[in-house]
Amino acid sequence: MSETLIRNAHSVLTMDDAGSEFAGADVLIRDGVIVQIGEGLTTAGEVVEAANCVVTPGLVNTHHHLYQTLTRAVPGGQDALLFGWLQTLYPIWSRFGPEEMRISALTGLAELALSGCTLTSDHLYLYPNGARLDDTIDAATEIGLRFHATRGAMSIGESDGGLPPDALVEREEAILEDCIRVIDAFHDPREGAMVRVGVAPCSPFSVSRELMRDAALLARDKGVMMHTHLAENDEDIAYSEAQFGCRPGQYAEELGWTGPDVWHAHCVKLDGQEIDLFAQSRTGVAHCPCSNCRLGSGIAPIRDMVDAGVPVGLGVDGSASNDSSNLVAEARQAMLLQRVSRGADAMSAREALRLATRGGAEVLGRHDCGQIAPGKRADLALWDVTGIDSAGSWDKAALLLAGPQRVRHLFVEGRQVVRDGLLTTIDLGATLAHQDTLALRLAEQP
Ligand SMILES: [Zn+2]
Secondary structure: OOEEEEEEEEEEEOOOOOOOEEEEEEEEEEOOEEEEEEOOOOOOOEEEEOOOEEEEEOEEEOOOOHHHHHHOOOHHHOOOOHHHHHHHHHHHHOOOOHHHHHHHHHHHHHHHHHOOEEEEEEEEOOOHHHOOHHHHHHHHHHHOOEEEEEEEEOOOOHHHOOOOOHHHOOOHHHHHHHHHHHHHHHOOOOOOOOEEEEEEEOOOOOOOHHHHHHHHHHHHHHOOOEEEEEOOOHHHHHHHHHHHOOOHHHHHHHOOOOOOOEEEEEOOOOOHHHHHHHHHHOOEEEEOHHHHHHOOOOOOOHHHHHHHOOOEEEOOOOHHHOOOOOHHHHHHHHHHHHHHHHOOOOOOHHHHHHHHHHHHHHHOOOOOOOOOOOOOEOOEEEEEOOOHHHOOOOOOOOOOOOOOOOOOEEEEOOEEEEEOOEEOOOOHHHHHHHHHHHHHHHHHOO
8 A cells, every 4th residue: 555645735726516716735645545634634655845846637638649749840931820820740740750759748648747737648640761650659658647648540641632742641441450560458447547548530630530430439339439630730720621511519419529529639620510519518628719819710609618518628739830739728728718709707717727637637528537535546636836836926826827837846746757847757857858859860961
């Protein structure tokens, strides 16, 4: 039996149904699970003093392309819209292999962990030069984050009227075969799972109608979740109307892509009818505010979605369209962006943090994560509120208004992944040096 006691926290934001907050509370963890919250608790195990810290559930990232961490701020793509940005980056990504995939993922995961993330999904939709989903799962296992890998895919290349170059697309039969392989090899449906696998064709503009439909059938047969990009910007809507004769929501519904086992990234351009469809079907949304700003995609109607009952989580999106994997910064951006369009009372700091924790866990089907309550997994972020970022704050728990951008401590399944601001599981300096070498090599190739 292993126990850790987080003692005398400045405050504990539980994100339970009532939104309970406790000052001066202890949190007792046993064998990866939260067992008790209270005052004056004791343990024979490890004690972490938390008087300087606000304790929150670990943040949950619902959309990422970790492989893109090696291609941030690429000059030709810095100021492009989505489609132009993709066309700049596809040729660079086509030079990736297994080593680039693993180190890129490890770097992105390290940044996520330091920004409070304990559970992340990833959407890997290209597999050049022998790269496999396994490469990213290896990275997540090494660093110790809870990981929902999704087997993405592209099958419509340029010569068939799609956006990606032909060299980056795969045969649809091979895609489905590899989906089965990775689900059978890695997917863990049990409570407390550290790795789950989902099925995730890249987007309606890079795979066929048949693959969308078959992927949904396969995912439901295997009991795994489904993920894709949807309604990201005006170009995306125009493509849907021109190619499929309908809006993205209708396309998704027709092909089986609505339901509590589905979550879509972006959804910036969902209209009222589509929001109702998502609410009624409990279809999830991964809101990626920094990426939407970065690519000029627009402001997703998150206030309307949440009010209608759509499950919403947050995502940093790929590092190349953010260009950051800082999840607490993403939560702050989510709060700010709703205020731009709807006013200062459109989203509070606590509500944005709730989307970043409980909301994301629900979107990923993880009812065992996302809140601090007895019986839930011990995924916890401890934020030191005695530093410059919190100085002068009258409400230290309003972390997204004035608070640190990095955690002091991070626990995943009760294991300490960050201690005193440093990763315990990997050598970050060596990882950064390795990714530098790989990024340089990519930049030097023609
Ligand atoms: Zn994306």
